[in-house]
Amino acid sequence: MLDEQLRTQLSTHLERVTQPFELVASLDDGAASRDMQELLQTIAALRSDKIRLRTDGDDARKPSFGLQRTGSAPRLRFAGLPLGHEFSSLVLALLWTGGHPPKVGQDVIEQIQSLDGDRHFEVYMGLSCHNCPDVVQALALMAVLNPGIRTTVIEGGAFQQEVAEREVMAVPTVFLNGQPFASGRMALEEILAKLDTGAAARDAARLSAKAPYDVLIVGGGPAGAAAAVYAARKGIRTGIAAERFGGQVNDTLAIENYISVPATDGPRFAAALQTHTRAYGVDIMDLQRADRLIPAAQPGGLIELQLAHGGRLQARTLILSTGARWRNVNVPGEAEYRNKGVAYCPHCDGPLFKGRRTAVIGGGNSGVEAAIDLAGIVAHVTLVEFAEQLKADAVLVRKLQSLPNVGIHTNAQTTEITGADGKVNGLRYKDRATGAEHLLPLEGVFVQIGLVPNTEWLKGTVELSRFGEIVVDAKGQTNLPGVFAAGDCTTVPYKQIVIAAGDGAKAALSAFEHLIRTPPVAPAPAAREAVAA
Structure with a gap:
């Protein structure tokens, strides 16, 4: 079931398990059940002192297996084999169940643990889906951390009759307590925001209290990440507000034309972008949708970015790298049957x-x-x-x-x-x-x-082309002083990752040049009080 390389990698990961737990399998006489039993036997054998395999489970979905700490009921279950893109989800589930701490902030952990009530999530995924692991891992972590939450991860190809009966026509698709909850890629924070109605207001207040940036970047794709790295290397205060870090790269399966990287995939490339950006101490504010840009009142003044949830950020220079999205065909039936065919x-x-x-x-x-x-x-x-x-x-x-x-x-x-x-x-x-x-x-x-630039929120503020692209000069400067743009949202031809990254670096260098040539103007007293608040 697992080749020698995967066995070695898994064995290394499982050394981090500190708490004993059980794998409880529900099996039948089918080939898929035999494959699952072989996989689980391999896992248990790699860490027999902490992981015990039982095959006496009675779950209606077969084959499936639950993960449970000794003496407790299973709150996380995999129905079907979690291989392919979901193998990483399986590894993380094993580690979290075995006591290894997740790589999320303490505030996120506390938010998960504070959710009250009983919730049962069922998430349908596909083994070739690169959008699914984010959702699977988020819901798995929630089940591990909160005793009121159960999560069942269902491989759609193994339960096709169930998929047809529930009319699941896109993955990932999530049901909550038997009712449709969400479809498509979602980060952990997005799921929590749907469950915790007060999260948006708290986040808006937190962001509004931040001090102004020297460079604030809107968008976290290749252009935004490159801009952040180049700006931060200059030793100036740099922040990124991104709706989804990595942008459309997350939806790209194969990348084989980024120079010096012979082959990778979108999610892996996006993760590398974020790791590189964090290494320079950039303040990354993910899951933030920009709503309005307010230009500086005078040269050297502060530019304000208003966010959809009511928060606001200020900066001496701004780099717009909002990217693009898939174009809709805009015919009757498209919106009505989205994710239904x-x-x-x-x-x-x-x-x-x-x-x-x-x-x-x-x-x-x-x-x-x-x-x-x-x-x-x-x-x-x-x-x-x-x-x-x-x-x-x-x-x-x-x-x-x-x-x-x-x-x-x-x-x-x-x-x-x-x-x-x-x-x-x-x-x-x-x-x-x-x-x-x-x-x-x-x-x-x-x-x-094709693509549509994510610039609708800029209409009437920044000069746009007839296609909605931000008009920039050779240095990435827009028509607004101190506001630059880079990547697929601009008039620069050829929408390619390598070009976007280069444009992001150029925009950051241009922003830095603007900073050193433009003396800052202190905000008015009222503005200073608002920033301090």
């Missing part, structure tokens, strides 16, 4: 459509790559492209055309995503040459039509 991540959600008919909207590299990936899983893929020909690289197009279960429609305008009983059942498109309307019966639609 409409998806944006083929790597995450593709396995849920095994043996079904799907479509991909978009003929660029991302769309063609998505269709190629899906063709190995689903019954049939139809690629629908608005232009007269596919825009992807020729090598990708040739690969797509060679696949037997793929159909390609170019010069085709998607007009509607249809559905019934709460889920997708078809896609309508119009032949742009003849005007003829067509309906494709199918169960899943994957939208892959």
